[in-house]
Amino acid sequence: MSDVGDRNGGNDLVRFEGVTKRFDVAKPALDAITGAVRGGEITGLVGPDGAGKTTLIRLMTGLMLPESGTVQVLGFDTRKDPAAIQAGIGYMPQRFGLYEDLSVQENLDLYADLRGLPRHERAATFDELLAFTDLKRFTSRLAGKLSGGMKQKLGLACALLKKPKLLLLDEPGVGVDPISRRDLWKMVENLTEEGIGVVWSTAYLEEAEACDRVFLLSEGKLLFSGEPKDLTARAAGRVFRVSGIPGRRRQMLTKLLDEDGVVDGVIQGDAIRLVTVKDRETRFSAAGDAEVTAAEPRFEDAFIDMLGGGPGGRSRLAETQRSFTVEGEKPVIEARALTKRFGDFTAADNITFDIPRGQIFGLLGPNGAGKSTTFKMLCGLLKPTNGEGRIAGFDLRRDTAEARNRLGYMAQKFSLYGDLSVSQNLQFFAGVYGLHGAHKRERVDLMTSIFDFRSRQSMSAKVLPLGLKQRLALACAVMHEPEVLFLDEPTSGVDPITRREFWTHINGLVEKGVTVLVTTHFMDEAEYCDRISLIYRGRSIALGSPDELKARVANAENPDPTMEDAFIALIQASEEERMAA
Template sequence: MSAAERPRDTAELVHLKDVTKRFGEAKPALDTISASIRGSEITGLVGPDGAGKTTLIRLMTGLMLPEGGTVKVLGFEPRDGSAAIQASIGYMPQRFGLYEDLSVQENLDLYADLRGLPKSERAATFDELLTFTDLKRFTGRLAGRLSGGMKQKLGLACALLKKPRLLLLDEPGVGVDPISRRDLWKMVENLTAEGIGVVWSTAYLDEAEACDRVLLMNEGKLLFSGEPKDLTGQVKDRVFRLTGVSGRRRQLLAKLLDEDGVIDGVIQGEAIRLVTATGHDGVFAAATNANVSPTEPRFEDAFVDMLGGGPGGRSRLAEAQQPLTGKDDKPVIVANGLTKRFGDFTAADDITFDIPRGQIFGLLGPNGAGKSTTFKMLCGLLKPTSGEGRVAGFDLRRDAAQARNRLGYMAQKFSLYGDLSVAQNLDFFAGVYGLSGQRKRERTQLMTSIFDLQSRLAMSAKDLPLGLKQRLALACAVMHEPEALFLDEPTSGVDPITRREFWTHINGLVEKGVTVLVTTHFMDEAEYCDRISLIYRGRSIALGTPDELKARSSNADNPDPTMEDAFIALVQASQERIAA
């Protein structure tokens, strides 16, 4: 059921007036927030990590009190009515809040006890929720062994054990593949049809477009409150698509981003997408041979415009990189029949591809599909059961140490040493990668300058904001000018401007001949890839350029599919072939 077709209940469930919250001497986590949340609607609480989303949700649960202003939830103020609030809401925290060493059924039993669900109602309630979340087949599986999407479904089931009037979901889509995210959205839309008000917190700006209303936050401030189309409309007639680009897209994008009047730009397969300031007269001078046509704006276009635009096209990191383009034309990364078994379970089966120098190659797939296993085998972190992996000409079985010295690795989770300072992390990784003396000092100073870390050198890495943690992780990964760069979901949770900054660096490095292997759940980031391998149930089910994969899923009902549409269609087609 679409948002327009759902029944409307105009009752206000949450009232926020000039809400302020501060932790210590830092700037406010919430700065005079005023908004309302209504029943039968999905309200998107949208913004990057550190925007204040989790703090605001905790105020609504009664787990935390505001420093100033008014919070009313279902008519109760948290200061006096937290118990009444908590009895009437469902809450799914950002981090998996269930017990990983208990089974699916044992978690349901435990939360039924905690929520006071009468034993006479449990069988019917469990059956309804297990059917709703499609977890009936997995009641005996330990929660810790569920995929990311299945964990989120179990968390949602536990939050719904007693039908709430208000459901608070704190970033349920983080780290979840597009298929699982779409399943979660369908479930939540069904709940609003029953009159339940839903708050869906997210850093994925494409999810904002599916909400009835949006509260857009950044650095503790509320930037926008209203229907998504009202914000997106602010960049109407200012978004363009360039096709038929001659030459290398990344070089052209870098030039365009430094043109006066260009607010933002990204690569979209073989095309380039641009947001302009007030029109396009003179803006496209650098794209003399491209076809320029208007295209529909996205929520993220409007958000980047509201923040003042992207970081431009210059990458100091790429400018400092020694060119690798003059080397031999052999593939830099090779996977030849890579297979990994854990007992009777095959996590990756006969994965084969190669990546030429100066290309970006994407590994995509649902949670648990085998892409992380493949990624780790090619990094030398996991020994394959069979098959061969090579990096920069070195066999990962026989010459793992030499191969690792030619690659840089940025892990999905913050992989540096949290108890060491920023300076100590830079110094440590420079040593690990074999840098010493003057060369070590020069590269460390360069990374400090490029990633704006000077004022944070004495801070413990674990205390950095997420965006700076990711900058530090990338700085350490490229300290030794690697030939190959392995990036495992490098921008998850960071703000759009930091994401643009990362991709400006990556695109610039690729132009210097660096080869990149990346995994991501952001389908717009997959568009940056030269080629993609889609992994499902341990096997590669599709290999090609982004545009080729989209073309394979095109049909009469959807002649111009997005990358997310292609992802879902190709996985579903594979499921049908397996079932047949």
């Protein structure tokens, strides 16, 4: 690759100078940004929804041209030599871009034809990539039947059919469990050892922190360019941990976020993590008798601070929610030996737990583990083979309609009507949930106001940015003030600011007595849960609070494990037990 280095200067594979791109006259998608991507490194693109990450990646492919400024890739100008650029890069788009009705092998064959891979090279190339991605056992499986992690591995294999000098990955970890994300990361790290340059766009800030360099974008502007540790250092001395909290930690978080000088705060198990304003002493009056200690800064702390802080602790949605808080009630959600078989395959096996009113319960597990099957049985969307489930005392087999009327459901994939406008979706779901007359108009108007839909009421739902799609889905799910809320990976692919806004609403609803069942691949979201069931190969292998699960895997080498550490360690231990049996 020395010719590329000579042409670009140093080890830069991409150079962009003064790049501006507009889709809207009033607001550029990219605003005069300048930077470079080096060979042998992973460069992270991070920023909130609409920051310009995907636009920048598409400019690097030569499929899109800048309005002003220049983009050079592999020494070629994107305006003059897009074909030369496209021959030397690999590109994996944000959405799964392969053919779901073709098998793994058929997708590889098709992309080999499209990429012009000589036939005499194919057998060896396929063998190498299938071994690299651990897909050899699945060559005959339809791509649409693969788990989220396996789909991403297949996408990566197709992008690598002709070994690129530059690999562009647009949010490859979205919807993928932590184990599969680590597998993908290791694969990409191995590629950089060969000198390949990688651009990795991500909503997972632990991924960004592991990059060699990062570009932080917001509203089309480049706010930071450099090593992640340099950004993290900006939050040094401003991060605190509140522990030993008397009473409900969500209530304390809400009060702390409203204190002057606090720019961000999140729940971490039984504790709270806070970030404060630079050069200002903060007293944390709302902490009361709780213990406040200094904590090591993380990339996420500095990221949120640079973007102006989190959304605060107030939830207008929760303030308008009726209260369900009643002491001494039976569990609101009950799973008793729930089992679901599809032919000879057992997707969920003897799942048992219960959830008291006003708690958040998390279902965690790798892709394909059985958590969504369990989730759908409790929603009444799947009939269990054995066992029983209850919602607010109603049996899901006998009283399906009554049980469903008590819950709000937000699906894993955007499940609203894309061809209907925002306003039409709100009106439709209000009607589905039995609202009518003045009450219906009042609730639709309230959701429109709370979620800031006024200027977008006539937009088709399918063209909304992801963060707004999730807001609309949540608004429709809570339209009828349900006492139970089912959230299936509700913030997958959403940026950290939007995730905080979302969880501000959820925490507020829980304080009103709403009971929440959630599945997620974001381990920081798992920290919000009161209890967690970790599901693997259809069975619950661990049940407890986030802190209890972390304590189970703590050892001398890792005395303070993260939730992700616990997730991976517990699954590895279960697999070792299974192999030994």
